[in-house]
């Protein structure tokens with residue numbers, strides 16, 4: 001793979017998250033019936049929805065992905081503290097869209113992330129949300145060795161989500177991303193990584209549950225959409241028209257789709273609509289440089 005192709009895939013991954021988030025933000029929490037009545041089949045980034053988004057405005061999915069990316073870039077060897085500092089800086093901007101698990105952990109955090117996540121789980125239960133999966137892609141973009149990818153995927157998950165199912169999903173997701181960055185076919189990469197896991201069923205069958213914020217439900221839908229789309233647009237549009245946790249499902253699926261098809265295959269009407277384009281461009285280039293050891 002040429003250097004240009006590698007940069008195209010890294011940039012595609014970050015833009016894929018942002019486009020899936022911005023498109024799906026319009027339909028978050030809606031039922032497919034309501035989406036159909038209001039938009040027909042949603043294909044354009046128009047904003048609005050429950051968060052009253054500007055067209056091209058992204059939500060927590062993309063903003064926390066950038067926190068993870070920039071935290072790793074600051075200190076690739078031991079990134080927890082730099083990621084955590086960015087989480088708190090973002091939290092203090094009073095974001096519109098923030099998951100319940102993450103909000104609670106941020107409220108009780110003092111100086112130890114793992115402890116805060118553990119105490120939150122003890123207190124509330126329910127830490128099996130998709131909030132650590134939606135932000136973890138930069139780990140696969142930054143590191144080239146699988147042990148590093150697995151360790152940091154798991155670590156960033158445990159900072160807010162004590163539940164083991166979350167860390168497992170992050171590891172599987174980033175192992176798929178790692179394969180795609182090496183030029184593997186999308187279907188082959190997914191099939192190889194879900195073999196023997198609870199996600200294996202989605203290679204054949206459509207999920208028979210709601211597209212909820214529970215990490216297993218979310219990831220099941222992500223895999224189903226990725227295995228049943230023929231280009232980048234189809235992936236993010238399918239997610240947006242599902243409703244439920246559509247922005248997060250779009251962001252997670254869009255990240256892998258963006259790596260696989262590359263930035264140049266993301267329609268320019270989508271990429272150019274994103275309001276934080278400059279920051280995505282800069283972080284993409286820095287991740288690329290880190291990856292190639294510059």
Ligand SMILES: [Mg+2]
Nearest residue numbers: 059060061247
């Ligand atoms: Mg969101």
